[in-house]
Amino acid sequence: MTSIVIAAHNEAAVIGRCLDALLADAEPGEFDITVVANGCTDDTAAVAAQRPGVRVIDLEEPDKSRALNAGDDAAVGFPRVYLDADVVLTGAAVRSLAAALESAPAATVGRELDVSGRPLLVKAYYAIHGRLPVLRDGLFGRGVVAVSEKGRARFGRFPDLVADDLYLDSQFSRAEKAHVGGYTSTIATPRRTADLIRRLVRVRGGNTAMRAAAARGEITAGVRAADRSSWLRDVVLPRPWLAPAAACYVVITATAAWSARRAGDGGAAWGRDESSRTS
Template structure:
C-alpha cells in the first residue's frame, strides 16, 4: 500500500482533480489517502469526502506543517508521498515514486518538474526561462509538489517544523546519494499568471527559505550568482531573460524584509482560479 498525505487549505477548486488523477487507475486497496483540510473557508473537506476511500481530517487553523503532522498521525503506511493539493500526479507516477524509495540506499524521491508558462506575461516567462534551467533544482526535492519517502527516510526527522519551506526542509534531511529524481515522472507546475503574483510568491518563499537556512545548517545554501554563471553565460541568448530574473529576484529580496510578506500566506492564488480557456484550472504553484 502506498500512503498519500495531502495538506489542503481552501483548495476546493483543484483538489477534486488532484484526487481523481491520483486514483484513476488504482487497484482496490492500493492507495491510502488522507486529506487534511486546514483552516478552510470553502468546500475543501466536502470535495475530499466525495472521493471514495479518501480519509479526511479537519483542523480549525490554517498551517501546512500542522496539517502534514496531522496527516502523518492518521496513517501508518509506507512508502509515503506528500502531495500538494494542486498537483495532478497520475497513478502510474505515484507508483514510480513509491518504487524509487524501495531501491537500496534511496530514502527520498521526487518527480522532475515541468513549468507551465502558457499565456504568462513576458516578465514571468523571462523569470522562468532562467529558473527552469537553474542547477539548484537538479536532484532536489523542492519545487515539484510531490515527495516520496521510505519508512527509513521518514524516520530521519520527527514532526514537521513550523516553517514555510517544507520541501526545502525535507531536501536538507538527505544527502545527494539518498535522493533520486525520477525522470519518467513529471509534475506540471503552473507559474503565476501575473507579475505581481510572482513577486508576492517570490518574496514569501525567499523569506521562508532564509529563515530555514538560518536555523538548519543541513539545508542547501543558495548560490546567488548561479543564474548568471551556470545558466546565462553558457547561453548568451538568455541574457534578456536573465535581466528579468535578476530584477525580479532583487525586488523579491527587498519585499522579503517586510513583516507583511514574511507573515502572509504567500500562496499564488492566480493559479487556483481557472483561466478563461481552462476548465479545470492550473496544476501547481511555483516555488
C-alpha cells in the same frame, strides 16, 4: 500500502482533480490517502470526502506544517508520499516512486513549468529560474516528495516552518534522492508579475527562517546553502542568448528582495536562493 498525505488550504477547485488522478486505476486498498484541509473557507473538505476511501481531516487553522503532521499521524503505511493538492499525479507515477524507494530513501518526479498566457516578465524569470542546476537534483519545486520508512525515520515532526520542501530536501544527500523518469508534475506559475514577486517574498521568508532555525540549532538538518551566482555562472554564461531574460530576472529578484526587507521578514540580498520552491 503506500500512504499519500495531502495538505490542502482552500483547494476546492483542484483537489477533486488531484484525487481522481490518484484513484483512476488504483486497486482496492492500494493507496491510503489522507487529505488535511486546514483553515479552509471553501468546500475543500467536502469535495475530498466525496471520493471513496479518502480520509479527510479538517483543521480550523491554516497551518501546513500542522496539517502534514496530522496527515502523518493518520497515515497507516509506507512508502509515504507528500503531495500538493494542485498537482496531478497518476497511480502509475506513485507506483514508480515506490519502486524507486526500494534503493533510495527519497524520491520525486520531473517537473514542467506552465507559463502559457503569462506576462513577458514572468516568462523571462522562469526562463532563468527553470534552468538552475539546483532544481535538477533537489526534492523541491515539484509538489511531490516520497520517502521510504527508513527515510521518514530521519526526522520527527515537521517543524513550524513554511519551507517544508526545503526541509525534506535537507534530510538527504544528493546521492540519496531518486528522480523518477517518465512522470512529471506540472507547476502553475504566477499569472501576474506582482503575484510572482509576492510569492518570491514568501519563499525568501520561509527559506531564511529555516536557515536561521538551523543556525540556532532548532533543527539539525544540513540546510542547502544559497548559491547567489548560479543564475549567471550556470545558466546565462553558457547561453548568452538568455541575456535579456536575465536582465528581467535580476530586476524581479531585486524587487522581491527589497520587498522582503521592507516587510521585515529577513529576506537577504537579491540572488539569495529562492529555488527551493518554484512558484
